[in-house]
Amino acid sequence: MTGLSPQIKPLPLSLPLGFIAVGSVDLLVGVWLLALHPQALLSYRHPITLAVAHLLFLGFGVGVLMGVMQQLVAVILEGPLAKPHWGYATLLLWGLGTPLQVGGFLSQNSSQLALGGGLGFLGLLVFALHMLLTFRQAERWNPVATALAWVMFYLVLTPLLGMLQALSLRYGFYDPNRLAWHAVAGLAGVFLLSIWGVGHKLVEMFTLSHGGNTKWLGLELWALNLGLLGLAWGQRLGVALLVLGIGIAGYDLLNLLRHRNKRVLDVGVQHFLAGAGFLLLALGAFVFQRYWLAGLWFGLGFVGLIVTGMLYKITPFLIWTHRYAPLVGRTRVPLLKEMLPEWTPRLAGGLLGVGALLIPFAPPAAWLLVGGVGFFIYTLVEVMRR
Ligand code: HEM
Numbered sequence: 001m002t003g004l005s006p007q008i009k010p011l012p013l014s015l016p017l018g019f020i021a022v023g024s025v026d027l028l029v030g031v032w033l034l035a036l037h038p039q040a041l042l043s044y045r046h047p048i049t050l051a052v053a054h055l056l057f058l059g060f061g062v063g064v065l066m067g068v069m070q071q072l073v074a075v076i077l078e079g080p081l082a083k084p085h086w087g088y089a090t091l092l093l094w095g096l097g098t099p100l101q102v103g104g105f106l107s108q109n110s111s112q113l114a115l116g117g118g119l120g121f122l123g124l125l126v127f128a129l130h131m132l133l134t135f136r137q138a139e140r141w142n143p144v145a146t147a148l149a150w151v152m153f154y155l156v157l158t159p160l161l162g163m164l165q166a167l168s169l170r171y172g173f174y175d176p177n178r179l180a181w182h183a184v185a186g187l188a189g190v191f192l193l194s195i196w197g198v199g200h201k202l203v204e205m206f207t208l209s210h211g212g213n214t215k216w217l218g219l220e221l222w223a224l225n226l227g228l229l230g231l232a233w234g235q236r237l238g239v240a241l242l243v244l245g246i247g248i249a250g251y252d253l254l255n256l257l258r259h260r261n262k263r264v265l266d267v268g269v270q271h272f273l274a275g276a277g278f279l280l281l282a283l284g285a286f287v288f289q290r291y292w293l294a295g296l297w298f299g300l301g302f303v304g305l306i307v308t309g310m311l312y313k314i315t316p317f318l319i320w321t322h323r324y325a326p327l328v329g330r331t332r333v334p335l336l337k338e339m340l341p342e343w344t345p346r347l348a349g350g351l352l353g354v355g356a357l358l359i360p361f362a363p364p365a366a367w368l369l370v371g372g373v374g375f376f377i378y379t380l381v382e383v384m385r386r
Pocket residue numbers: 045046049050053054057058062101113114116117118120121155158159160161162163165166176179182183186187190
C-alpha cells in the first residue's frame with residue numbers, strides 16, 4: 001500500500017474503517033453465540049451455526065475484504081476507483097442486510113432471511129459493479145488483478161445461490177446440492193482466491209521480498225477454478241486440482257519468504273503463516289471427507305487468523321497515512337510501528353489459534369475465541385486512539 005501514487009486521491013478513512021468496524025462486531029457476536037450454544041456444533045444445519053457462519057464469512061470476512069479492496073485495488077491497478085462514494089451504499093445495504101439475515105436464521109423466519117439476504121446481496125452487487133467499472137478503466141493489468149476479478153465473480157455467485165436456497169426454503173423447491181455449491185463457492189471461490197491473491201501482494205510488501213513471481217499465482221488460479229468446476233460436477237479430479245492449487249500457493253509463499261529482505265517476521269505475517277497451517281489441516285480433513293471439521297478449521301483458523309493478522313498491518317497504515325503523513329517534517333509524529341500495541345495482537349492470535357484447533361473436539365473452546373476476538377478488537381481500538 002505504500003505505492004499509492006500522488007495523483008490518486010486517498011479514500012475517506014470512514015469507508016475502509018466502516019467495513020472493518022461493522023465486520024469486527026459481526027465476528028464478536030458470532031463467536032459469542034457459539035460460546036453460548038456450543039451444542040449447536042453437534043448437529044447439521046443448526047440455526048445457530050448457520051447464523052454464526054454468515055456472521056463470520058459474510059459479516060467479517062466479506063466486510064473486511066470489501067473495505068480493504070477499495071484501498072488496495074487503486075494500488076494494484078495504479079489508477080483511481082471509478083465511483084468511490086458507491087462504497088457507502090454497499091456499506092449501508094450489507095451492514096443492515098447481514099444482521100437481518102442472521103436474525104432470520106435464528107428465528108427460522110424465511111421471509112426475514114430472504115429480505116436480509118436480498119439487501120446484503122444488493123450491496124455485494126453494487127460493490128461488484130463498482131469493481132467492474134474500476135477494472136475496465138485500468139491501463140495496466142496483472143495476475144493479482146485477475147485473482148480479484150475472479151473473487152468478484154464468486155462474490156456474486158455465492159449470495160445468488162444463497163438467495164435461491166433461502167427462497168427455496170420459503171417456496172419449497174429446496175435442493176440440498178445447492179447448499180454444497182453455495183458453501184464451496186463462498187469458501188474456496190471468495191476466500192481462498194482473495195486471501196491468496198491479496199495475501200500474495202501483502203506478504204511480498206510486508207517482508208520486502210523480491211521472490212514474487214506472479215506466474216505461480218496465474219497457475220494457481222487455473223488449478224483452483226478448474227478444481228471448483230470439478231467439485232460442482234461431483235468429480236474427484238476437482239479435489240485433486242484444489243490440492244494442486246493449494247500446493248502451488250504454498251510453493252509461491254515459500255519463495256516469497258526465502259527471498260525476503262526483512263528477516264524478522266512481524267505479527268501480521270506470523271498470523272498469515274499460522275492461517276496457512278490451518279488451511280493444510282482443513283485440506284487434510286476435506287480429502288478424508290470430514291467436511292464439518294474442514295469447514296471449522298477453514299473458517300475459524302484460516303480465515304480468522306489471516307484476516308485479523310492482515311488488519312494489524314493495514315489499520316495502523318491507514319490511520320497513520322490519514323492522520324500523520326500530512327504532518328511529517330512539521331512536528332514529531334509516531335513511527336508506523338508505534339501505532340500497534342505490542343502484546344495484544346499475539347495474545348489474540350494465540351487464543352484464536354488454540355480455540356480454532358480445539359473447538360471441533362471440545363466446543364466450549366469457543367470461549368477462547370471470544371477472548372481472542374476481544375483482544376483483537378481492543379487492539380484495533382487502541383490503534384485508532386494513537
Ligand atoms: C459470500 C457470502 C456468503 C458465504 C461465504 C456463505 C456461506 C455459507 C455457508 C458456509 C453455509 C453452510 C453453513 C452451515 O452448514 O452451517 C451457508 C448456508 C446458507 N446460506 Fe450462505 N453464505 C453467504 C451469503 C449468503 C447470502 C447473501 C444468503 C441469502 C439469503 C445466504 C443464504 C444461505 C442459506 C439459506 C443457507 C442454508 C442453506 C440450507 O440450509 O440448505 N448466504 N452459507
